[in-house]
Amino acid sequence: MKMVSIRCCSSLLTRIITTSRFAGCTCGVRTSSAPLWTVNHSDESKNTHNKPQYEESKQQRQYEESTDKKQSDDSDSGSTSEGDTYTDTEEGEHEVRQQILDAALPFVHSYGWTQESIIQGAESLGYSGMAHGLFPGGGVDLVNYFYKECNKKLEHSLTQKTNEIIDNPQLKKGTTAFISEAVEERLRMNTEYISSWHKALALHASPLNTPQALDNIGSLVDAIWYHAGDRSHDFNWYTKRGLLAAVYKSSELCMLQDKSDDFQDTWDFMNRRLSDVHKVGKCFREVDGVLQNASGVVKAGIITGMNIIGLNNKTR
Numbered sequence: 001m002k003m004v005s006i007r008c009c010s011s012l013l014t015r016i017i018t019t020s021r022f023a024g025c026t027c028g029v030r031t032s033s034a035p036l037w038t039v040n041h042s043d044e045s046k047n048t049h050n051k052p053q054y055e056e057s058k059q060q061r062q063y064e065e066s067t068d069k070k071q072s073d074d075s076d077s078g079s080t081s082e083g084d085t086y087t088d089t090e091e092g093e094h095e096v097r098q099q100i101l102d103a104a105l106p107f108v109h110s111y112g113w114t115q116e117s118i119i120q121g122a123e124s125l126g127y128s129g130m131a132h133g134l135f136p137g138g139g140v141d142l143v144n145y146f147y148k149e150c151n152k153k154l155e156h157s158l159t160q161k162t163n164e165i166i167d168n169p170q171l172k173k174g175t176t177a178f179i180s181e182a183v184e185e186r187l188r189m190n191t192e193y194i195s196s197w198h199k200a201l202a203l204h205a206s207p208l209n210t211p212q213a214l215d216n217i218g219s220l221v222d223a224i225w226y227h228a229g230d231r232s233h234d235f236n237w238y239t240k241r242g243l244l245a246a247v248y249k250s251s252e253l254c255m256l257q258d259k260s261d262d263f264q265d266t267w268d269f270m271n272r273r274l275s276d277v278h279k280v281g282k283c284f285r286e287v288d289g290v291l292q293n294a295s296g297v298v299k300a301g302i303i304t305g306m307n308i309i310g311l312n313n314k315t316r
Contacts, residue, residue: 097134099125101145108193113139113200140209143200147216150189151223158182158227175228180274182224183248184267187255191263198256221245247273 104121111117115138122131135141165172173181190197204213221244230240251270258266 093134096127096131098145100127100131100134101142102149104142105146108142108196112196113142113203115139118142137209140203140206143203144209144212144216146193146200147204148219150186151216151220153189154182154186154220155223155227157185158223162227176274176278178228179224179244180271182227183244183251183270183274186220186224186248187251187263187266187270190252190255194255201252201256217245217248221248243277247277 100118100122102121103124104117107117107120107124111120115132115135118132118135118138118141119129123129132138137144193200203209204216218241221241224244225240230237232240247270250273251266254269255263255266260266
């Protein structure tokens, strides 16, 4: 009986051991030569291998994001730099144009108000003769430049006179006398080129240059009236400038045919026209009084007409 029990226990123990070997049970008796913890090491190795891959992938994404951001910043910076360069280029081109036109004026005596004078001016500064391509208007650009420069000189002179009058009120003259001196001073600037000024006037009055011509004469008469003390904001603003523009242009034409000493005939003609303007000015003031009582539509139409012909080109 004991022998049967021993055999049964032995058989049962053998079955348990065999089952534990093939089932991978960790609570049974180890009969395999391979240590049980080998599986755990394999899992750790697998996990250790996967972890750096995840971190590397995360770092790669961060690097790509930072690279994209840097490229975007560089692109924005590049656009700004390009814009600045473009602005600098425009300013540089404007300065070159001014220099060439200024250098071209002495050649007007030989070549007139032409493209050739501009070419000679460019070459005198060391620029290629092809620089005349900067001036599609040719001689018209040269005339406009001279006209604007003379207007600037006159306004600078009038500003100085105005400041002197402020410091010493005894120097103040009547409005007509002040305007007469201002117009004469501006006309005298043309005398250096009087022999070819008729050609300059023809270019200045060309149809394509009409807007610029109106702006030039408008700026001139506006500066004179402003420094003469005119601060009107009514219809007189237009009449005063329109009448003075007529006086200036008629005196300019008179100068072309003047053979008297120091253009004395021109100054006499100019003063007579200014005297007429003073009389006409009274008439216009009376007309303005009528307009005050007239329909607003009529007055608006007249003011619009003045704007179209450029008499209101600058508001101070």
